[in-house]
Amino acid sequence: MNLTEKILARASKRESVSPGDVVFADVDKAMVHDVSGPGVIKVFEKLRKRGIDTSRLWDPSRVWVAEDHFVPSAEKISAQNLVRLSEFVRSHGITKHYRYGMGQYGICHSLSHEEALVLPGEVYVGGDSHTNTTGALGAFACGLGHTDMAYVLLKGRIWFRVPETILIRISGRLPGDVTAKDVILRIIGDMGTDGGAYRTMQFAGDTVSDMSVEDRLTMCNMTTEAGAKNGIVEPDAKTLSYLESRGARGVHMVRPDPDASYHQTIEYDAESLVPVVAEPYSPDNITPVAEAPSEDLDKAYIGSCTGAKYEDLAAAAHILKGRQVRIRTEVLPATMSIYRRAVTDGLVSTFIESGAMVGPPTCGACCGAHMGVLADGEVCISTTNRNFPGRMGHPGSRTYLASPAVAAASAVTGRITHPGDLD
Amino acid sequence: MTVDCPAGRAIKYERDNIDTDVIIPGQYLKIHDYSELATHAMEGMDPSFHSKGGSYIVAGRNFGCGSSREHAPIALAESGIRAVLALSFARIFYRNSVDGAFLLPIEIGPDAYSGISDGDDISVDIDGGTLTDHTTSKSYAIKPFPGIIRRIIDSGGLFGYDPE
Numbered sequence: 001m002n003l004t005e006k007i008l009a010r011a012s013k014r015e016s017v018s019p020g021d022v023v024f025a026d027v028d029k030a031m032v033h034d035v036s037g038p039g040v041i042k043v044f045e046k047l048r049k050r051g052i053d054t055s056r057l058w059d060p061s062r063v064w065v066a067e068d069h070f071v072p073s074a075e076k077i078s079a080q081n082l083v084r085l086s087e088f089v090r091s092h093g094i095t096k097h098y099r100y101g102m103g104q105y106g107i108c109h110s111l112s113h114e115e116a117l118v119l120p121g122e123v124y125v126g127g128d129s130h131t132n133t134t135g136a137l138g139a140f141a142c143g144l145g146h147t148d149m150a151y152v153l154l155k156g157r158i159w160f161r162v163p164e165t166i167l168i169r170i171s172g173r174l175p176g177d178v179t180a181k182d183v184i185l186r187i188i189g190d191m192g193t194d195g196g197a198y199r200t201m202q203f204a205g206d207t208v209s210d211m212s213v214e215d216r217l218t219m220c221n222m223t224t225e226a227g228a229k230n231g232i233v234e235p236d237a238k239t240l241s242y243l244e245s246r247g248a249r250g251v252h253m254v255r256p257d258p259d260a261s262y263h264q265t266i267e268y269d270a271e272s273l274v275p276v277v278a279e280p281y282s283p284d285n286i287t288p289v290a291e292a293p294s295e296d297l298d299k300a301y302i303g304s305c306t307g308a309k310y311e312d313l314a315a316a317a318h319i320l321k322g323r324q325v326r327i328r329t330e331v332l333p334a335t336m337s338i339y340r341r342a343v344t345d346g347l348v349s350t351f352i353e354s355g356a357m358v359g360p361p362t363c364g365a366c367c368g369a370h371m372g373v374l375a376d377g378e379v380c381i382s383t384t385n386r387n388f389p390g391r392m393g394h395p396g397s398r399t400y401l402a403s404p405a406v407a408a409a410s411a412v413t414g415r416i417t418h419p420g421d422l423d
Numbered sequence: 424m425t426v427d428c429p430a431g432r433a434i435k436y437e438r439d440n441i442d443t444d445v446i447i448p449g450q451y452l453k454i455h456d457y458s459e460l461a462t463h464a465m466e467g468m469d470p471s472f473h474s475k476g477g478s479y480i481v482a483g484r485n486f487g488c489g490s491s492r493e494h495a496p497i498a499l500a501e502s503g504i505r506a507v508l509a510l511s512f513a514r515i516f517y518r519n520s521v522d523g524a525f526l527l528p529i530e531i532g533p534d535a536y537s538g539i540s541d542g543d544d545i546s547v548d549i550d551g552g553t554l555t556d557h558t559t560s561k562s563y564a565i566k567p568f569p570g571i572i573r574r575i576i577d578s579g580g581l582f583g584y585d586p587e
Contacts, residue, residue: 043523069452
């Protein structure tokens with residue numbers, strides 16, 4: 001069995017599983033946030049009307065809650081949702097609640113690795129599609145809706161169809177200007193937004209071994225954009241060291257069997273890759289930066305679970321150091337722990353001196369909800385993961401997806417720019 | 424949810440990748456009142472959605488791609504949509520529709536996709552595996568639901584389903 005099959009077999013107490021099997025898997029960790037949490041509360045209300053007891057969760061110690069989409073509250077409904085979520089947390093005995101304005105908090109997928117909340121070999125489900133992110137730590141990490149999350153919270157398990165695995169093997173040394181974001185955009189460009197549908201995307205090869213854990217998180221984050229059930233990377237010494245440095249102990253390094261098989265293997269030569277952007281309105285609409293349209297941008301956004309980890313901010317700061325932004329530029333570190341390091345290491349000063357705005361961790365503008373949405377006709381370059389019509393604001397706005405380095409270079413010129421082309 | 428799909432009007436969107444952001448834009452994710460969500464259904468791409476009085480949506484590949492927001496099938500179902508008939512579905516939209524018993528995600532073939540026009544009167548016979556376009560008097564095969572999906576549908580959603 002391969003990595004995903006092995007995790008699902010263990011979790012469903014089977015000797016082995018094969019793609020296509022339907023299993024009920026025991027869940028190790030579960031997450032809801034300030035959208036899916038109130039969604040679960042609503043499902044619980046419906047269940048109680050049917051006489052189903054919702055007073056006790058299967059295991060509150062395995063559940064954690066993030067406040068990320070609608071913080072800081074822009075209006076009354078969002079504020080009320082946080083109050084309801086806090087009451088839910090309290091009444092169900094959940095201890096891990098990462099609250100806005102109370103120390104460590106931030107985007108759920110970034111907390112999952114910053115706080116080492118998910119370990120290799122675990123089944124981790126979250127009420128958000130980008131739960132796939134955390135598969136970079138060697139877990140089976142998969143996004144679910146509100147009814148499914150309510151089922152998980154009450155019963156501790158959920159059904160899955162065992163996915164076929166697409167092995168994406170990347171070999172060689174990445175050119176100096178090519179980042180993990182460019183690699184995953186290129187892969188999505190080749191596969192299409194449903195090219196990984198219902199399947200696992202597993203990343204391997206010496207290029208992936210050479211990548212940092214954060215780069216691997218960027219890769220797995222965007223497997224969602226190819227429709228994948230999960231993204232995964234086999235855990236290694238880097239994974240172990242990353243998790244232990246964040247307090248994890250007793251990490252079990254899950255390995256595929258020697259005779260593991262894959263539905264399909266796709267090979268990439270790292271040296272052939274170039275920096276790219278995804279043009280509106282789809283993450284698979286890829287163009288090399290060198291050939292990107294020369295149009296005036298209105299905003300650069302460096303944020304989200306995809307593009308506001310510490311190394312993302314460092315890459316952007318490296319470009320912005322000693323330069324001035326020419327367009328509206330917003331930097332929103334993904335979690336407070338990342339924000340704190342960015343202050344200590346001088347990144348925040350660099351951003352502010354460049355003219356950029358540094359804001360609090362939030363999903364707000366990435367999903368067009370609040371905190372800097374786009375107006376009709378505005379054009380944005382963004383380190384986020386989606387550029388569907390209206391994704392970041394008005395349906396008449398347009399977003400280019402890019403790496404933090406390309407977004408920062410473009411902030412300096414006001415047009416899509418290769419970092420190497422800056423003076 | 425019912426597997427009963429009586430004759431009703433089809434709204435056809437001749438495009439692939441209709442994502443959850445256009446089905447229910449992100450600014451409404453804070454809303455959890457089902458009837459209020461319905462008022463914003465398809466707001467991201469079709470402001471005239473509600474005036475069409477549709478019972479079915481017919482669309483191309485990868486319907487419901489994007490976020491895990493259960494608001495998407497809820498907003499459609501509360502707007503009177505009984506089933507979405509598409510060439511294929513994104514996985515979370517598909518399982519949300521079934522597990523929450525909001526609407527039926529039915530896979531159709533290219534013949535039905537090209538044969539059905541916007542505004543046609545259609546019905547679906549789930550057990551018989553056929554879709555009928557009463558406007559053109561043509562019938563098409565639909566793809567049967569996988570075993571577990573059918574059992575969850577027949578159980579009225581995941582919470583009614585007993586895996587043992």
